[in-house]
Amino acid sequence: MSPDRPLHASFAPMAAQRGEHPAVVEPGGRSIGYAALDALSARLRDRLIAMGVGPGARVGLYMRKSIDAIATLYGVLRAGAAYVPVDPDAPPARNAYILNNCAVSAILLETRFVDRLVEEFRALGAVPPLIELQDPGGGVALAQALDRADASSAAPARADAQSRPGDLAYILYTSGSTGRPKGVMLSHENAVSFIDWCSDTFRPQAGDRFSSHAPLHFDLSILDVHVALKHGATLVLVPEERAKDALHLARLIAEERISIWYSAPSILSLMAQFGDLDRHDFSALRLVLFAGEVFPVKHLRSLCALVPGPRYYNLYGPTETNVCTYYEVIPPVPDDRTAPYPIGRVCEHLRGVVVDESNAAVAAGGEGELCISGPGVMQGYWMLPEQTERGFLVDADGMRWYRTGDIVVEQPDGNLTYRGRRDRMVKRRGYRVELGEIEAGLYQHPAIKEVAVVAAPDAEAGVRITAFLSSRDGRKASLIELKRFCAERLPLYMIPDRFSWLDALPKTSTSKVDYQSLKELG
């Protein structure tokens, strides 16, 4: 297949080839075959085009993970628009900001979110057309929403959009250091080049059953959804409310005969500790992929020992490039190993270089920032030209290299090892967290005069986030009040683990907050 095809073009032939074969499964409930998914997403395509939504537009997706959601994102792509998935569990104000920021032409959303979103949107500007889904599941809610629309006006059948490689396929919002999430713009070429790399590397088969553990607004979902459907395999959706339940997940992998699992390491750590893994039959499982943060060796060791069948891959890459390096972990993990595994080698469809602070290439063995170039690298940040420019290094040949912000070292065998961050971003349960975004959230509290947020490694949780605060008037808000305040403004994974009140924050000689001494306290 041509690498310059649109993202949805690899799904199109599957309706005829795979027919009734289950494309997407909701565990314990409903499933949809390839032909039916094709028909449902085509109906949405036609409806969107009838609404005037087409190439160059963006469409918001604000609903729980479901067959309806998967049909929606394909419907959006087939209309030629880009999909913008938001976290259904995030505060409505944050989601309204995102959907308004990228000026969506329509939003498909669950009925339960309508009132809050409309209220938040009114404060920002005009409310875009909404397509309401009552209780998504099985594709029924989307079909009913389309039936209602058809009853008032027809939507003639159209052909799939012939999206060009540079057209946007989706925008994924990540934590932004200025306190506002920023939109990473990914094109069809970005998506397709990554998906084709996955095909070459992991050799998926039509009989494979992929887990869909990551939420759709998280870049891990690109592999799950689009690689599974490209190969005529089956995508097994893990509902958000079950996503951290180790016992349930272990049973689900066994019962649903998952063959390719992909998640952040934190959930695999939980399964290794609390999943009662020795009770289950994991014979179908052939690949365990993990990405998003460092996998603590202790838990990886026990996972590999409890589930010895599959091959294990450590995948690494920011949303801006999706996976850009990979490393196969060969079990067993030696008892005396304490160092995390390498992030490995640069993926074949990309190129990498390690540079020092003056942007000069560093020889193997030296520390530097990993920069990535190639067809997988994002177009830029939505409406943030300065941040986009800062995000890239342009070499003498005019080639753009995305600065990952990650400090790495190339080992003698050619594998890269991860050393840390260049800036104030941390990974928590696989999510990117800009400590500055937490600070910006806390600064909105009327009693807070100063805030500084620091992160420290933690053996149990991977990373521990502490917020240091000083009070405006001597009143110290309680821990419960602070956590609830954060929960109204930030995704739950950004809420600090600890809050610590100081009379005043320590300062450096230039009157800046002294983060170094706070780190020692944290």
Added chain:
Amino acid sequence: MSGDTDFRKEVRDFILEEFLPGENPDELTDDLPLISGGILDSIATLKMVLHFEERYGIVLEAHEADKEHLDTIRDIAALLASKRG
């Protein structure tokens, strides 16, 4: 032990001691949203479930260990009381 009230006290004491050291107990009301309010994260919730399973020799089904059943002290106490029958 019997009655929801005793369970509520037990749950409140556990949460205060484990996850909210130094907090004023009066702030932790029976209907405070613990999970959706960001007070307990997923690991804290899991630890709490494991603690009460062991303490009372009960087993929570996977579908019970979620926000719907565990979001407030009142919900947790009611669930524990029903399990203890």
